[in-house]
Amino acid sequence: MKMTFKFRAKPTKTEERWLFSEFRHQKQLQNYMLQMRSQMWDYGSISVSRYDQQAHLRKLRENSHYRNHPQDMQVETIKRVDKSIDNFFGRCKDPKAKKKGYPKFKGSVRSLTWSLRKHKVKDKATGTFKRVRQTPIRETGTRYNRLKVPKLGEIKIRQHRRIVGDPKEVTLKKTARGWYCFIVCEVPDTLKCVPKSACGVDVGTHDFLTTSEGKKEGNPRFYRQAEQKLIRLHRDLSRKQYRSKRWYKAKDALAKQADIVACQRLDFLAKTAYKLFHHKDFDAVVAEKLKPSNMVKNRYLAKSISDASWGMFFEWCSWVAKRDGKHFHQVPPHHTSQTCSECCQKSPVKLKLSERVFHCKSCGLKLDRDHNAALNILHRAACALRGEVWDTILTETRNPLLQQACWS
Numbered sequence: 001m002k003m004t005f006k007f008r009a010k011p012t013k014t015e016e017r018w019l020f021s022e023f024r025h026q027k028q029l030q031n032y033m034l035q036m037r038s039q040m041w042d043y044g045s046i047s048v049s050r051y052d053q054q055a056h057l058r059k060l061r062e063n064s065h066y067r068n069h070p071q072d073m074q075v076e077t078i079k080r081v082d083k084s085i086d087n088f089f090g091r092c093k094d095p096k097a098k099k100k101g102y103p104k105f106k107g108s109v110r111s112l113t114w115s116l117r118k119h120k121v122k123d124k125a126t127g128t129f130k131r132v133r134q135t136p137i138r139e140t141g142t143r144y145n146r147l148k149v150p151k152l153g154e155i156k157i158r159q160h161r162r163i164v165g166d167p168k169e170v171t172l173k174k175t176a177r178g179w180y181c182f183i184v185c186e187v188p189d190t191l192k193c194v195p196k197s198a199c200g201v202d203v204g205t206h207d208f209l210t211t212s213e214g215k216k217e218g219n220p221r222f223y224r225q226a227e228q229k230l231i232r233l234h235r236d237l238s239r240k241q242y243r244s245k246r247w248y249k250a251k252d253a254l255a256k257q258a259d260i261v262a263c264q265r266l267d268f269l270a271k272t273a274y275k276l277f278h279h280k281d282f283d284a285v286v287a288e289k290l291k292p293s294n295m296v297k298n299r300y301l302a303k304s305i306s307d308a309s310w311g312m313f314f315e316w317c318s319w320v321a322k323r324d325g326k327h328f329h330q331v332p333p334h335h336t337s338q339t340c341s342e343c344c345q346k347s348p349v350k351l352k353l354s355e356r357v358f359h360c361k362s363c364g365l366k367l368d369r370d371h372n373a374a375l376n377i378l379h380r381a382a383c384a385l386r387g388e389v390w391d392t393i394l395t396e397t398r399n400p401l402l403q404q405a406c407w408s
């Protein structure tokens, strides 16, 4: 399993200049490698692989300005081109893909990535040599630690937590609000626990989520809160002379505000996902399998649905479950808010979004609509796992064939 640690980086003005020049070099290299591929194909249907390009890079590095730039970053750029071409061919084979989209030439690059090499280290106790990957961070014992960057030296980072596992790859990225470094570490997989308690979750735009116990989490609506500010900043930008000093200033201000909204949302989603598993100690969480990309086609709800970002929330849930050895499942979402959780009767009339209470005509149940839906989701998962037996407790004794039929 891979874990990524994100820290704030603080390069000096000189270091920043070097990093920007490196961005330009990597952009040129990336465009050059992409052009090489398409031209060779046009020339005589010759396909160029990643290894051909790496061999070409080695030749270039012998006697040109390519020597002055870090090789690890250049190799990583070639890998990126290779991956983009692979993805393009994948889309060509996929009948569902609407746009094939040949990779485009880049106008700018905003991040640098390099993988960490293994070094030979002598083990003093046994006297044998071992190949070990060195950590990219030098600890200073002060407020700021140092990140080793090839060819540049060391730059300041604010390491607010320790990294775990074997560091493999480092990315340095420039965003609207500053520099960040991402360290990818390989961590041993966590064993999955045997689920003893489960919780159903219904997501919505009114309340962000409702659990099958009836607990609610409010929808913070970060985009809606900042909407007026963003409108003002957009208006400011549109009134400036294109590419003037003031235009760039207005552009930066807008990008910063957009970044703040994105960060707030990410923080909320990550914390809510953690809370769901750990505050009540649930072993399994079940949610609906929604398709937000289809749902945003509704033009009245599109902004609210995008703002809630359920897709990202489910991704975080499955990630937390994977990291902590818990379970996260998704069930089909059909008619969860129209069905009674008590007697399983489906009401023929669809509830309007403004109606917050579900009223069953056959058994007389009156329940909050989201709570009812969350119970239905949990019920559906239990049915899928145990073969039509109503039980809130999920166990691993399940029929694999039945499970496959129900999950798919």
Ligand SMILES: [Zn+2]
Pocket: 340, 341, 342, 343, 344, 345, 360, 361, 362, 363, 364, 365
């Ligand atoms: Zn009923």
